[in-house]
Amino acid sequence: MTNVRKLAGRGGLYALLGAFAFFGAFPFYWMVIATFKTDHDLFSPLNNPFLFNEPPTLDHLKNLLFETHFHTYLTNTLWVGLAVVVITLVVAVPAAYSLARWARGWGEMLGIGIFLTYLVPPTILFIPLSRFTSSLGLQESLWSLILVYPTFTIPFCTWLLMGFFKTIPKDIEEQAMIDGLSRFGAMWKVVLPLSISGVLTVVVFAFTLSMHEFIYALTFISVSMKKTVSIGVPTELVRGDVFQWGSLMAGALIASLPVAVVYTFFLDRFVAGFTMGAVK
Amino acid sequence: MSGPPVSIPPVEGARGGLQDRESALAKLMIAPAVLFIVAMIGVPFVMAVLYSLSDATTGDPSIRIVGLRNFKAALEDPVFRLALWNTVFFTLASQCIVVLLSRLLATALLKNFRGKWLVRFLIMLPWTAPISLGTIGWLWMFDSIFSPIDWVLRYVGLLGAPGALLGAGTNLYYLGVPGLAISSIILVDVWRILPLATVIQLAGLSSIPRDLLEAAEVDGAPPWRRTLMITIPLTLPITSIAFLFGVVFTFTDLVVVYVLTRGGPIHATQVLSSWTFFKGIEGGDLAQGAAISLFMFPVLAAVAILILRTARRTEVV
Numbered sequence: 001m002t003n004v005r006k007l008a009g010r011g012g013l014y015a016l017l018g019a020f021a022f023f024g025a026f027p028f029y030w031m032v033i034a035t036f037k038t039d040h041d042l043f044s045p046l047n048n049p050f051l052f053n054e055p056p057t058l059d060h061l062k063n064l065l066f067e068t069h070f071h072t073y074l075t076n077t078l079w080v081g082l083a084v085v086v087i088t089l090v091v092a093v094p095a096a097y098s099l100a101r102w103a104r105g106w107g108e109m110l111g112i113g114i115f116l117t118y119l120v121p122p123t124i125l126f127i128p129l130s131r132f133t134s135s136l137g138l139q140e141s142l143w144s145l146i147l148v149y150p151t152f153t154i155p156f157c158t159w160l161l162m163g164f165f166k167t168i169p170k171d172i173e174e175q176a177m178i179d180g181l182s183r184f185g186a187m188w189k190v191v192l193p194l195s196i197s198g199v200l201t202v203v204v205f206a207f208t209l210s211m212h213e214f215i216y217a218l219t220f221i222s223v224s225m226k227k228t229v230s231i232g233v234p235t236e237l238v239r240g241d242v243f244q245w246g247s248l249m250a251g252a253l254i255a256s257l258p259v260a261v262v263y264t265f266f267l268d269r270f271v272a273g274f275t276m277g278a279v280k
Numbered sequence: 281m282s283g284p285p286v287s288i289p290p291v292e293g294a295r296g297g298l299q300d301r302e303s304a305l306a307k308l309m310i311a312p313a314v315l316f317i318v319a320m321i322g323v324p325f326v327m328a329v330l331y332s333l334s335d336a337t338t339g340d341p342s343i344r345i346v347g348l349r350n351f352k353a354a355l356e357d358p359v360f361r362l363a364l365w366n367t368v369f370f371t372l373a374s375q376c377i378v379v380l381l382s383r384l385l386a387t388a389l390l391k392n393f394r395g396k397w398l399v400r401f402l403i404m405l406p407w408t409a410p411i412s413l414g415t416i417g418w419l420w421m422f423d424s425i426f427s428p429i430d431w432v433l434r435y436v437g438l439l440g441a442p443g444a445l446l447g448a449g450t451n452l453y454y455l456g457v458p459g460l461a462i463s464s465i466i467l468v469d470v471w472r473i474l475p476l477a478t479v480i481q482l483a484g485l486s487s488i489p490r491d492l493l494e495a496a497e498v499d500g501a502p503p504w505r506r507t508l509m510i511t512i513p514l515t516l517p518i519t520s521i522a523f524l525f526g527v528v529f530t531f532t533d534l535v536v537v538y539v540l541t542r543g544g545p546i547h548a549t550q551v552l553s554s555w556t557f558f559k560g561i562e563g564g565d566l567a568q569g570a571a572i573s574l575f576m577f578p579v580l581a582a583v584a585i586l587i588l589r590t591a592r593r594t595e596v597v
Contacts, residue, residue, distance in 0.1 A: 013388055013391060013393065014393070016384070016385075016388050017385075017388050017389075017393070017399050017403075020381075020385050020388075020403050020474075021399050021402040021403055023471065023474075024402050024403045024404070024405050024406050024471070024474070024475065025402040025403075025405050026421075027406075027414055027417030027418055027421060027471075028405055028409070028414070028417060030417050030420060030421055030428070031416075031417050031420075034420060042426070043426065045425060045426060045431075045450070048431075049426065049428045049431050050428065090312075091312045091313050091316060092313060094309035094310070094312070094313075095309060095310045095312065095313035095314075097309060098305075098306045098307075098309040098310040099310065101306070102302060102303065102305075102306035103306070110310070110314075112588065114313065114314075114317060116584050116588075117317050117321050119528055119580060119583070119584050119587075120321055120325060120580070121528070121532035121553075121576065121580065122532075123532045123533075123534055123552070123553040123556060123557075123573055123576065124325065124328055124532075124573045124574065124576060124577065125321065125324045125325065125328065126557075126561075127328060127331060127556070127560045127561070127566055127569050127570050127573065128323075128324040128325075128327035128328050128331060128570070129320075129324050130561065131327070131341055131566070132324065132327075147320075148320065150316065150320070151316075151317075151320045151321050154313055154316060154317065155317065155321075158313055183301075183302065183305065184305075208408075211410055212410045212411060212412075214410075214411065214412045214534065214535045214538075215534050215535075215553075215557075218538075218557075219557070219561050229410070229413070230410045230411075230412045230413065231412065233412070233413055233416065234412050234413070234415075234416055234539050243420075245420055248416060248420075249416070249417070249420060251413075252413035252414070252416045252417060253413075255410065255413055256405075256409035256410060256413045256414065257409070259408065259409065259410065260401075260404070260405055260408035260409045261401070261408075263404075263407075263408035264400065264401050264404050264408055267404060267407075267408065267479055268479065268483075271476075271479045271480050271483055272483070274476075274480060274521065274525055275480060275483055275484075275518060275521055275591075
């Protein structure tokens with residue numbers, strides 16, 4: 001009796017998870033199908049859309065890689081992402097360390113204040129920031145994105161790193177200072193190597209958040225050659241009113257999957273930042 | 281929103297020397313972050329307020345204060361009122377669904393089963409992949425002619441035959457009919473936030489002390505009672521946090537509406553962020569755009585306060 005119940009429970013569990021996995025991943029499965037389907041197969045309303053009714057093709061991929069600016073969008077995204085990662089690290093690591101080590105009452109408040117700025121959305125800031133970047137002569141330039149993206153990476157990453165530094169016992173640094181390292185040396189040579197996983201998390205997030213960003217890129221950049229993937233694919237792979245669905249889906253898929261894989265590994269830490277210690 | 285002013289209370293004992301240098305170093309290290317945030321978030325926020333009180337356009341961006349005219353104009357505009365209502369409605373509808381589904385999903389993910397990493401990866405995809413690209417997949421699924429949903433409906437005979445339940449036409453036009461377009465946007469909003477809410481809920485569920493549940497079981501409490509008396513009260517704060525972050529992200533999101541409908545058909549899915557973009561950037565009316573975007577602020581401020589309160593309350597417990 002209990003065995004039957006257990007088995008039914010197991011079956012229910014798998015059915016439930018299967019349904020959710022289907023819901024989450026189906027649009028991406030849909031991209032895979034469209035990427036490799038011939039146009040003729042894709043645009044025949046009577047064909048079963050879930051299967052390959054004609055042999056798969058690489059035409060859409062070739063078109064995407066050789067006939068569009070897709071590779072330029074990828075390179076642009078990469079450069080912007082790397083620059084934002086560097087700026088974020090340079091600003092957020094010292095700030096987080098300072099908050100974690102020396103802050104008492106005001107530091108706690110300041111830390112929370114910094115985190116809350118993450119909640120000020122781009123949809124309020126993009127109008128003034130578009131005026132600001134163009135007054136610096138950065139319109140249609142990737143530099144405008146590199147300058148603006150840290151507005152969301154710095155608050156979040158400072159908060160995240162602060163949590164990491166707090167988990168490293170103070171004694172370790174004090175011991176290092178007794179052994180002759182300076183205050184700064186203790187931080188640089190002892191604490192930072194110990195928090196390498198925290199730093200890595202920040203690198204992943206700064207990059208992912210930059211890659212996901214849409215509103216600023218849409219507002220600041222309209223020249224095709226300067227676009228990042230998140231706006232290039234939805235706005236440029238459409239010729240007039242004609243959607244090249246195959247190539248469009250291929251572009252969305254290729255740009256999504258690698259970052260999704262990496263992000264999944266770090267998701268729990270990201271969430272630890274959100275829950276702000278509400279979970280022990 | 282630049283955080284409270286920095287002031288250091290007298291350090292106990294004030295041992296001078298090293299202590300002074302440490303507090304100087306502390307300030308020096310935090311300074312770049314604070315300066316950047318003030319310059320790139322604080323100042324632009326003030327500028328948004330100034331723009332909203334001015335008559336600036338992209339043609340003439342100089343700020344001349346004209347008072348509350350833009351807010352009044354926005355409130356008198358039927359499209360704005362629709363966008364305001366839509367923003368609230370889309371957010372509440374999608375986030376209520378998300379809270380229920382994410383709790384269900386988190387409970388399932390708490391169990392051990394084979395292939396967990398793959399299931400987790402697939403479930404998290406909507407959050408981990410760039411949102412604009414994921415939404416493109418939905419755009420193709422909602423296609424007016426080649427939608428696979430329509431194909432399935434036709435296949436099972438609900439659509440496209442004379443007398444079929446959903447009509448004799450071959451397609452439903454998900455993004456072309458107001459009611460369906462609204463449902464489609466809400467569906468994609470749910471799809472997008474569900475993974476985030478699930479992981480937050482999962483963190484809450486796994487923090488419940490096991491012995492508490494076991495003790496209740498030994499005492500003969502049935503499962504529904506354990507859920508009602510232990511799990512739900514203990515995870516209420518974290519569920520609220522999941523809900524509130526979902527609200528922030530959905531309330532301010534532009535991508536889903538922009539990619540799927542551009543606010544159409546005839547403004548039926550217009551939201552504050554898309555209307556800000558179309559008025560302020562594409563229409564060039566910076567002042568009007570800034571005023572529209574600021575209508576989001578009271579809600580965001582309220583949500584931020586609630587998040588802080590919730591987080592603080594749990595830390596005391």
